[in-house]
Amino acid sequence: MLDVRQLQCFLAVAEELHFAKAADRLGIAQSGLSTQIQRLEKDLGVTLLNRNKRKPVTLTDAGRLFYAEAEAALRHIARADQVGRLAARGLAGVIRIGYVASGVSTGLLSRMLGDFRKHHELVRVEVVPMETPRQLDALNDGRIDVGIVRPRRLCPAGIVTKIVQTERLLTAMASHHALARRGPVAARELADQPFIIPQFADEEGFGFALTALGKAGGFTPRLEYRVQDFISAASLASAGYGVAIVPESMQNFAQPGVFYKPVADFGLAVHLALAYRRREMSPAVRAFVKQAVDPSITAKS
The missing domain is CATH 1.10.10.10 (Winged helix-like DNA-binding domain superfamily/Winged helix DNA-binding domain)
Structure with missing residues (x-):
């Protein structure tokens, strides 16, 4: 030999x-x-x-x-x-990243990728759009290495989540809606509206935001449409099918016919979290997680 x-x-x-x-x-x-x-x-x-x-x-x-x-x-x-x-040293390898749509609309995913690439050009990154429940399953069985998710009360054993971004909620409605061009809207003014909510087909979807809005306005919300993502919710809202409760980053999508409006007495915020395996073996994945959780690492490098 x-x-x-x-x-x-x-x-x-x-x-x-x-x-x-x-x-x-x-x-x-x-x-x-x-x-x-x-x-x-x-x-x-x-x-x-x-x-x-x-x-x-x-x-x-x-x-x-x-x-x-x-x-x-x-x-x-x-x-x-x-x-x-x-x-x-985590300077080469492959990382598979799952993300929810808000990871793109907030600019979080592109910011993380840009910061990481500055010092890890040889690391190949693959990104996959995926709802939060599927991401947690994919992390658990190794199909992805990192996820940008909506936080959950419970995660599979061995999966860690760290909040990395927070944003307020807005209402999305058709531009011709009676409330669209008025001054600040109060939660109680939405009492008779049909609502559109991304629920992701699991009990921990975005329905909690609608419940909180009803509590703020003293009414029981009427859930008319359940969809899989915020873009679908905004599309239905723009066509006049109801009002959607969406993260403020949805304003970054130039969708015609939709008007975004804050609710004066509704201050609920929502979060995006980084999900990853507690016992991660890949140095490249560990480096990505470390920097994503603490972006100042790039500045110090």
């Missing part, structure tokens, strides 16, 4: 065409160099160098062919060594 030292010895002789000069270049005894070349030729079963005390060393036909392959092999080995060392 070939080893790196044999290849290095052969390349030195092939390039210097002189055993003494090659030995000096490698910092080894000439006898040791000759032994390495002899072992290499024995392992391969072919003569690579023409040796003659009265003539310069030359490459045989087999030696010329082997030289090109040996040179390429050492380049690959050096590259593999470099990548391995970078990976050990």
Whole structure:
């Protein structure tokens, strides 16, 4: 089996065409160099160098062919060594990131990616849109490494969440809605409105915001439409199907026909959290999590 030292010895002789000069270049005894070349030729079963005390060393036909392959092999080995060392420091590897739509609309995902890339250009990042419940399942079984999620009271064992962004809630309604062009709206003025809520088909969806709004206004909200995401909710609201309660970052989507309006006596805020495995083995993932939780790390680097 070939080893790196044999290849290095052969390349030195092939390039210097002189055993003494090659030995000096490698910092080894000439006898040791000759032994390495002899072992290499024995392992391969072919003569690579023409040796003659009265003539310069030359490459045989087999030696010329082997030289090109040996040179390429050492380049690959050096590259593999470099990548391995970078990976050990979290500077190379692959990270799969799941995110909810608000991770994009708030600019959180792009900000995290931009900050991370400044010092981790060799890390490949794959991003996947995914609702919070699916992200938690995907984290648990290893299909993603990090998630940008809406916080949950309970997460699978071994999954940690850290809040990384907070934003207020707004109402989304059609631009021709009776309340759209009036002054500040109070929660009680929404009592007779049909509501549209992203509920994500699980009991911990966004329905808590609607419940809180009803409590603030002293009424029981009428849930008319349940959808899978805020964009769908805003689309229905813009068409006059009802009022949606959405994060303020939804204003970043230039959606025609929709009007966003705060509720004067409703101050509920919602959060985005970074979800990750407590016992993460990948140095690259650990580096991403560390920086995402504490963005000042980039500034200190």
